[in-house]
Amino acid sequence: MLDDAKLLAAAPQEAMPLSGEPPAILVEGLSKRYGEVVAVEDLGFTVGRRRTVALLGPNGAGKTTTMAMLLGLLAPTSGTIRILGELMPKGRHKVLPRMNFTSPYVDLPQRLTVLQNLKVYAELYAVPRPKERIAALAAALDLEGFLNRPFGRLSAGQKTRVLLAKALINEPELLLLDEPTASLDPDTADQIRGHLEAYQARTHATVLLASHNMGEVERLAHHVLMLKQGRLVDQGSPADLLARYGRDDLEEVFLDIARDRRRPDGRESA
Numbered sequence: 001m002l003d004d005a006k007l008l009a010a011a012p013q014e015a016m017p018l019s020g021e022p023p024a025i026l027v028e029g030l031s032k033r034y035g036e037v038v039a040v041e042d043l044g045f046t047v048g049r050r051r052t053v054a055l056l057g058p059n060g061a062g063k064t065t066t067m068a069m070l071l072g073l074l075a076p077t078s079g080t081i082r083i084l085g086e087l088m089p090k091g092r093h094k095v096l097p098r099m100n101f102t103s104p105y106v107d108l109p110q111r112l113t114v115l116q117n118l119k120v121y122a123e124l125y126a127v128p129r130p131k132e133r134i135a136a137l138a139a140a141l142d143l144e145g146f147l148n149r150p151f152g153r154l155s156a157g158q159k160t161r162v163l164l165a166k167a168l169i170n171e172p173e174l175l176l177l178d179e180p181t182a183s184l185d186p187d188t189a190d191q192i193r194g195h196l197e198a199y200q201a202r203t204h205a206t207v208l209l210a211s212h213n214m215g216e217v218e219r220l221a222h223h224v225l226m227l228k229q230g231r232l233v234d235q236g237s238p239a240d241l242l243a244r245y246g247r248d249d250l251e252e253v254f255l256d257i258a259r260d261r262r263r264p265d266g267r268e269s270a
């Protein structure tokens with residue numbers, strides 16, 4: 001039903017950043033090589049607090065690798081990462097409780113029910129009043145019909161919603177979302193986007209979003225980072241990118257960059 005989105009949307013608007021507050025993410029000279037394969041090369045970007053920033057790029061551009069390094073799941077070949085002001089991986093134990101993620105590549109234990117899985121994560125993150133938190137998430141993300149079913153027996157779309165509930169269980173300040181609406185039907189995907197907007201309005205969380213859905217990016221993102229072959233090739237607000245590439249929608253900008261077919265000034269490439 002996801003109807004708490006309306007309720008939460010009435011929450012206070014984004015607060016002004018406090019002076020001296022470190023950014024949510026600060027990445028400098030970040031590279032990752034797998035033998036001969038250069039997955040990420042000399043990447044640098046900043047994500048300010050309370051922003052939603054989209055990480056875009058064709059298949060294999062390095063989005064998932066970047067997310068994994070931000071989470072401390074993968075060691076960079078070189079470069080530095082600061083999360084909420086803490087140098088990673090040294091400060092990992094300080095920031096991991098304040099962040100969370102979804103990834104299509106990470107599964108939950110298959111034999112545990114949805115409720116058992118969420119209870120385990122609530123305990124791991126020491127969530128206060130876990131029963132109430134799980135009940136609220138189950139209502140908001142429409143999980144109530146399959147709370148007692150083993151995770152392994154859910155459909156892809158149902159799993160996606162459970163993974164999002166897991167990602168929100170500790171009310172993270174920083175949320176890394178790798179294709180959070182892949183495999184969802186258009187109606188459910190739209191409701192999930194509404195829920196994410198409402199979550200951010202209520203908690204002022206920062207979101208880094210990897211997505212291939214350009215409509216989703218135009219709706220949710222304040223800023224876009226365009227990756228190609230592991231490098232940052234352009235960035236800007238969706239409106240700024242549309243204006244610079246002379247396009248009406250972000251999908252066209254994406255194709256211009258992916259196919260090297262138009263320069264940012266709107267002229268065709270030679």
Ligand SMILES: Nc1ncnc2c1ncn2[C@@H]1O[C@H](COP(=O)(O)OP(=O)(O)OP(=O)(O)O)[C@@H](O)[C@H]1O
Nearest residue numbers: 034037038039057058059060061062063064065066
């Ligand atoms: N474990 C690995 N060993 C070797 N190469 C890898 C490994 N993981 C990723 N790669 C390579 O690194 C590059 C970046 O992959 P990554 O999964 O980060 O891309 P992506 O932008 O998330 O792609 P997609 O949109 O398809 O999810 C690709 O060329 C991929 O083949």
